[in-house]
Ligand SMILES: Nc1ncnc2c1ncn2[C@@H]1O[C@H](COP(=O)(O)OP(=O)(O)O)[C@@H](O)[C@H]1O
C-alpha cells in the first residue's frame with residue numbers, strides 16, 4: 604500500500620485516506636531532540652459518536668510519557684473529543700459513545716474494573732476557562748487530596764497544598780492569602796491554581812484543552828513556561844489553536860482534520876517537513 608511509505612516514525616498510521624502526495628516525500632526520520640519517555644497512553648482505532656453521529660474516526664496514536672504532545676487542527680476537527688477519551692470525560696456527555704481501545708501503561712482505561720473518578724485523578728484536565736471552585740485558594744488545592752485520602756493530617760495537607768502551589772508556580776503570589784477566594788485571582792493565576800489542584804492528587808497525565816485561550820500574552824507565557832517544567836514529571840497533552848504555541852511547548856504534534864488523525868510526529872518535523880498536504884496547508888494558514 605503506497606500510503607504506508609508515509610507512516611509516522613513511531614509506526615502509527617497517519618490515519619484516514621491520503622489527500623494527495625505529500626509535499627516533501629522525505630522518509631520518516633526518528634529524532635531524539637528531547638528525552639521522551641515510553642508510551643504512556645496508547646489509543647487504538649478510537650472512534651467517538653455523538654447521538655450516532657461520528658465525530659472521531661479510528662484514531663491510533665501513541666502518547667509518550669515526560670513529553671508534551673500538542674493536538675492541532677481546525678475548529679471542530681475532534682481535538683477536544685479525542686482529549687476527553689483519555690480520561691473518560693465523554694462518559695459524562697449524554698449520547699456519546701466511544702469505540703476502540705485506550706490503554707494507559709498497558710491497562711484498558713475503559714475496563715469495567717476502572718473507576719472513572721480515580722482515573723480522572725490520574726489523568727487530570729485543565730480547561731480553556733479557568734474553573735476554580737468557589738472556595739478559598741487553599742481549599743481548591745486541598746479538596747482532591749482530602750477526598751482521595753492522600754493526607755493523614757492537617758500538617759500533611761498543608762504540605763501537599765504548598766508543594767502543589769509551588770510546582771504550579773503560584774506559591775509566591777498567594778502564600779499570604781491562602782484563605783481568600785480562588786475566584787479573586789487574575790485569569791492567569793486562576794489557571795495556575797487549577798493546575799495546582801490537578802497536581803495535588805498526584806496525576807500521571809495532564810490534559811489541557813486550550814489552556815491559554817482566555818489569557819493575555821504575559822499570563823500565557825507563564826503557563827507555557829510552567830508546562831515546560833511540568834514535562835519533567837508528567838505526560839502532558841495540550842490542545843491549542845496556536846501554531847506558535849504548539850511549536851514552543853510541544854515535542855510531539857498530532858494534526859487532526861475532520862475527525863481524523865492526519866499526521867503525527869516530532870513537532871519540529873511537523874512544522875518544517877510535514878508529510879501530508881493537509882498538514883502543510885493548515886500550518887501555513889491556508890485553512891482553519
Ligand atoms: N457534546 C457534544 N454533542 C454533540 N456533538 C459534539 C459534542 N462535542 C463535540 N461535538 C461535535 O464533534 C465534532 C468535534 O468537536 P470537538 O471535539 O469539540 O472539536 P475541536 O475541539 O477540534 O474544535 C464537532 O462536529 C462537534 O460539533
Ligand SMILES: [Mg+2]
Nearest residue numbers: 682683684842
Ligand atoms: Mg475544542
